[in-house]
Amino acid sequence: LFSEIFSPYFRDTTSLSLQMSPLAYEKAIDAWQEANTKELKVTKYVGLKDIADQIEKLGHDEQELIMKPPRRGTLGPLKSFFDKDSDQSKAVEVLSEFGSQVKTVVELGGKRRTFIVGANAQNSICQIDIGDEVQFQEGIPVIGSLNEWVKSIIDEYVGVMYPGLEVPT
Secondary structure: OHHHHHHHHHHHHHOOOOOOOOOOOHHHHHHHOOOEEEEEEEEEEEOOOOHHHHHHHOOOEEEEEEEOOOOOOOOOEHHHHOOOOOHHHHHHHHHHOOOOEEEEEEEEOOEEEEEEEOOOOOOOOOOEEOOOOOOEEOOEEOHHHHHHHHHHHHHHHHHHHOOOOOOOO
C-alpha cells in the first residue's frame, strides 16, 4: 500500500522509479517450521443473492470453518503443510476446493502466527495474518495492540538479520 501511494509522488518529484520488494520472511520462518499447528481454518466466500443486500452490507459474507486437534493435540508441524507427500498437504489440497483460503495457526513459545497455505497462497512465506493478540474494537484493530504485534514480527526479522547483536527496534 505504501509503495502504491508513495511511488507516483516519488516519480513526480525525482523523475525516478521506486521499486520496493518485500523482505523475505523465509529465514525468520525457519523457527516456525517445527511449530505445532493448533488450528486449520478454511475461509469460504459466500456471495449475497440480492444486490441490495450487498450494498447494505458493503460487500459479502464469509464463512470460516475452524478445525482443531483433540485436546492437547496437534495437527502436525508447519513444515508438513509444505511437504507435497504429507497427509497435511493432501488435506489442504482437499480443503482448498471448499474455500478461498486455507490457513494454519501455529504456536511456538506461547506466540501464535497464522500462515496461508495451499494452492491459493501466492507466497505463504510472506503472508502472515494478524494474530489473536491484536485486539479489535468494532472491527477495527486497536492501534496499541497492532503496534505490539508488528514489533514482534520486526524483532523476529532483526534476530535473523543481525544474530547476536542487540539492535533496538
